[in-house]
Amino acid sequence: MGGTPDSARNRRDLPQSAGIKDGDSSVPVWVVEYRNGAPLRQFIADFSAAWWSTDCSFNLRVEALFPMALRFEILGRFNRARAARLTLPHFTCQTPLFMPVGTQGTIKGLTTDQLEEIGCQIILGNTYHLELRPGSRLIDELGGLHKFMNWKRALLTDSGGFQMVSLLHLADITEEGVTFQSPVDGKTMLLTPEESIHIQNNIGADIIMALDDVVKTTITGPRIEEAMYRTLRWIDRCIAAHKKPDVQNLFGIVQGGLDPVLRYAIGGLSGGEDKESFWRVVAQCTAGLPENKPRYVMGVGYPLDIVVCSALGADMYDCVYPTRTARFGTALVPEGVLKLKQNAMATDERPIDPTCSCMLSRDLHTSIVEGRFPEFVRRFLRTQFPKGDVPKWVCNAMEVAGIDISECCTSNKCLVPSTEGQPLYVPVDVKGGVPN
């Protein structure tokens, strides 16, 4: 092949073709292995150049191999819902799963033993807080966060971006990164995608998050589109900066406000939006994302939301809700919540939850694998809404998920559901919008 010096360079990088049969003709398949320093875009650009420089036509199958420290195997399905085995460097998890938030290297008030006992598989650590105290370099010096807190299972760190924007008054987002005022000494500091990944490499979690351009979901207008494209550019920078791809998995976050656009980790949804918009965005995302990779809905929370999102095809969740609500004296029970600080509770001699071996995410996983997911959903809704007043948004979402919950709803506000087994197709128009 002739061509430009660029394509000449590319030719030298390409290994010999394997000559694998594909269909009728013997098609040379180039297996291109890019080091993890090379951004995805660069790869596409390079390969396009090579493609155009050829003077013969041939079928091209491109497989980009980025060594991954993660394996995701789907074990069972019901329509869009899936139960899977997620193999991470430190632990093999079952999805759908919930990650409690251990902001500062600990889940408030629980020892690692107690966490293992209650079936916790993966904990979220906050990059922002950990970098502040004790510092990611110290953590790295002492062998990583797993060793520092003596947690043997999996860890996930966020990028630090969300706390910047939510905790700090003077956070300013530019193409370079997030500028903010250090809470320690008021100095102006800059968190770039590279710096975020560097900090997360030091902390050493199994899953790390790319820095994204976070926008409030309630914002509308051109800012959303700007944020979306900038997030994509930042993901490339994160991939380039990632030094431990063999032991740490990089998750990309896609934002976009409530306009359904391409997402992996589905971010920006945990505050302020109404439930009808919320479930539709999740549905849109899960429909558009690759099947074979885990989908993580950040900041989701309430048990009902988890069940609905799982029915729509999400796999991973995190939220401060259980730990925070516990600090306020509220217990989570199958029926909903128990506000234990109320006066009436002072003389109530009943146990908090007589059926307590309920672990929502474990039961979700098992019910999908064992082929009884719809029954699980129905039982869950019946317990939470004994009067049959299931919210309309849940009914709508379950229709899309293809789960018949008509027996749980006595309210005539619920939509009439379609027959089970025929998942409703959610049509998407050209711009990616979901019509009502």
Added chain:
Amino acid sequence: MRFAVTKVCGGGGKARAGALHVGGIGVETPALLLSTRKGLPAFVSCDLLASLPLPDSLLLHICPTHFIEGPPSKTISNIGGLHHMLGLPNHILVAAAGDSIESLPSSDATNKFGASFETPSGRRLVKPTDYVELISCMKPNLWASLADEVPAWSSEKRNKISVDRTLRWLDECIALNKASGMNTLGVVVGGSSIEQRKLCATEVSKRNVSGFWIGGFGLGENTEERCSLLNAVTDCLPSDKLRLVSRLGLPEEVLEGVAAGVDLFDSTYIYQLTMGGFALVFPVDTVERGMQNGVFESSSGDSTKINLRATVYRKDTSRLVDTCSCFTCQNHTRAYLNHLLNVHEMLAQILLEIHNTHHYLRFFHSIRKAIKDGEFDIFRQQFIESRRAHIATAVL
């Protein structure tokens, strides 16, 4: 309830080892009562409590006045008593009004009707009838009668009144709760007056009680005073019955109490250490002390304890105490505890309370061993000397 002295230290010493059987559980004395807040340790939850040394960690001090604000005594009774409500069916609950944290005796407000305590919800007056009703609903294994404890600087007159009241309330409590008379502990007060102390001790001995709660210490007396007062009291008590003392928490104070013939100790020392971010590190027996001779802790603490808030521990990946088998030492480092304290995470207090309790129970175990080996006096002397040597070194 059964108590028997199993060994008395020879050479005229009054230190003794004993065996206490309550509710089917046997523990050896001298022993420590773990301090609680509303029935449970301040930070350690029930499941973690089970990982502490047994049967030592089964002894809990319950303060009935913690329950004044709730739950109502009727509810406690309906559930079946404190053991059931707390979920600790196998623990030995020893109840005595007043502690050093949340229920301080308020001698100014105490009057002929009842004893007054400073609680987080204000000052509360507790009458003998109310107290006995609470006790009968809670159903602890052992309980002390209501007492009028006065500080060391009280006037002679006030002191005398406190003795009279305490005896009167003791009789009232016994009369009101005849059913559990066998588990009643008579409280001995008397302030800083040797005469009153002896009088009170002698009088209480005449009542039909299972043992004696020596109160009124830790309220302002100096250490020399306390030693003579304490010994005066124990000299007047029958030697075959149980003796407890409140508010003697420091290792030296415990040794002093053991030397005076006390069997059980209730103190909030562990709680206060934990709140301060301290971990106990002193060597608990002669073997460990031999290892530590000549090697003293850095300036961030004395040889009793280390303050984990100190920056010197930021990167210290060693255990709190190498020879400790508690959960904290088996699983975590000083650096992690330093971090937890810095970021105000409650896990710090949980881990510290586990270690400090474990460590202190080991100390009591060493005391018991020394008594059984007939070496208590040597043990006590060596212990005190090793700590004084440290102070001397620090000064020089």
